[in-house]
Amino acid sequence: MTLAARRILIIGGGFSGMAAAIALRRHGAEVDLVEIDPGWRSYGAGISLGGATLRAFDQLGVLDAFLAAGAASDGVQLRLPHGAVIAELPTPRLARADVPGGGAILRPVLARILAEATRASGAQVHLGCSTQTMQQDADGVDVTFTDGRTARYDLVIGADGLYSRTREQLLPDAPKPAYSGQAVWRAVLPRPPEITTITMWMGGAVKPGVNPVDREHLYLFLTEHRPHNERVDPLSFAPTLRALLEPFPDPVLQGLRARIDDGAQIVYRPLEGLLVHGDWYRGRVVLIGDTVHATTPHMASGACIGIEDALVLADELARHAQLPAALAAFQARRWERCRMVVENSGRLGRIEMEGGSKDEHARITRETLAALAQPI
Numbered sequence: 001m002t003l004a005a006r007r008i009l010i011i012g013g014g015f016s017g018m019a020a021a022i023a024l025r026r027h028g029a030e031v032d033l034v035e036i037d038p039g040w041r042s043y044g045a046g047i048s049l050g051g052a053t054l055r056a057f058d059q060l061g062v063l064d065a066f067l068a069a070g071a072a073s074d075g076v077q078l079r080l081p082h083g084a085v086i087a088e089l090p091t092p093r094l095a096r097a098d099v100p101g102g103g104a105i106l107r108p109v110l111a112r113i114l115a116e117a118t119r120a121s122g123a124q125v126h127l128g129c130s131t132q133t134m135q136q137d138a139d140g141v142d143v144t145f146t147d148g149r150t151a152r153y154d155l156v157i158g159a160d161g162l163y164s165r166t167r168e169q170l171l172p173d174a175p176k177p178a179y180s181g182q183a184v185w186r187a188v189l190p191r192p193p194e195i196t197t198i199t200m201w202m203g204g205a206v207k208p209g210v211n212p213v214d215r216e217h218l219y220l221f222l223t224e225h226r227p228h229n230e231r232v233d234p235l236s237f238a239p240t241l242r243a244l245l246e247p248f249p250d251p252v253l254q255g256l257r258a259r260i261d262d263g264a265q266i267v268y269r270p271l272e273g274l275l276v277h278g279d280w281y282r283g284r285v286v287l288i289g290d291t292v293h294a295t296t297p298h299m300a301s302g303a304c305i306g307i308e309d310a311l312v313l314a315d316e317l318a319r320h321a322q323l324p325a326a327l328a329a330f331q332a333r334r335w336e337r338c339r340m341v342v343e344n345s346g347r348l349g350r351i352e353m354e355g356g357s358k359d360e361h362a363r364i365t366r367e368t369l370a371a372l373a374q375p376i
């Protein structure tokens with residue numbers, strides 16, 4: 001098989017970088033992956049995943065591992081604050097006919113699944129290491145690493161996230177991450193038997209939801225309007241989250257609220273976004289994932305579009321003999337889909353903060369889900 005680039009470096013061992021390593025190894029590329037964290041850790045609580053993400057998992061060969069360790073379910077249930085069910089949204093089965101249309105998993109568990117698949121692929125993983133300098137010419141990229149090594153590559157993939165050093169070096173005029181005005185709270189809690197699929201409560205000043213992450217646990221998520229991106233003292237996490245849930249009298253949600261104490265696993269994160277316009281590559285360096293299109297979680301598709309980047313990039317490198325043609329084709333296939341997710345997710349957040357049109361919110365959600373269901 002002809003590859004437009006055979007010796008490839010991936011900077012960053014997050015979901016997008018690991019997916020790129022797995023996909024490229026399947027096409028026969030020689031892959032090095034560097035990750036600055038020596039423990040290759042993944043922080044966070046749970047992550048909700050739509051059918052398009054499960055389809056991408058199937059293409060990567062990790063869907064069965066996800067199904068064994070996470071939770072998959074059909075549909076999204078919407079409730080009023082006191083618990084009345086007002087809607088059941090369908091979630092098409094995109095991965096396989098026998099696999100539900102959505103699901104969730106603990107972030108560290110998903111990271112472990114992808115890390116094991118990355119190593120099993122034969123990619124060479126270097127932890128506690130990143131790039132020091134990069135110099136490219138017409139035929140390759142010379143890289144010096146922070147551990148003193150040097151190497152030459154046909155292609156470098158920057159997958160080092162929202163605060164990417166690679167983006168700063170490659171695209172110095174690119175926008176900086178911008179705070180959205182919302183923050184998200186997440187907590188891992190025991191799963192009551194009546195919660196079998198993703199469930200959200202509508203109509204309050206904040207929007208809480210829950211999603212099973214395995215047979216025994218769920219993760220609770222709640223988006224909150226915070227005009228200023230200020231530090232929140234971790235000692236206040238539990239009482240603050242309990243207070244935010246107090247206006248929702250549904251007994252199920254109040255039962256979960258009662259379990260939130262100082263020992264609960266709670267994660268607080270300001271929501272930031274980024275969309276880089278124009279080409280995501282220069283010469284023999286290309287950027288993928290949050291490095292160029294970080295989205296808020298309103299469509300639960302940030303991991304999805306980053307993993308899809310990896311699959312499409314590998315596909316186009318295998319389809320074209322020349323690297324410029326492969327990178328141009330990658331850009332053409334990814335721009336509109338990623339733009340849609342970032343901008344539509346941002347618009348949903350603004351509607352929530354401003355108390356805007358529920359009809360517009362529903363329309364944007366439906367249209368985005370329909371677009372994501374289309375092949376990549």
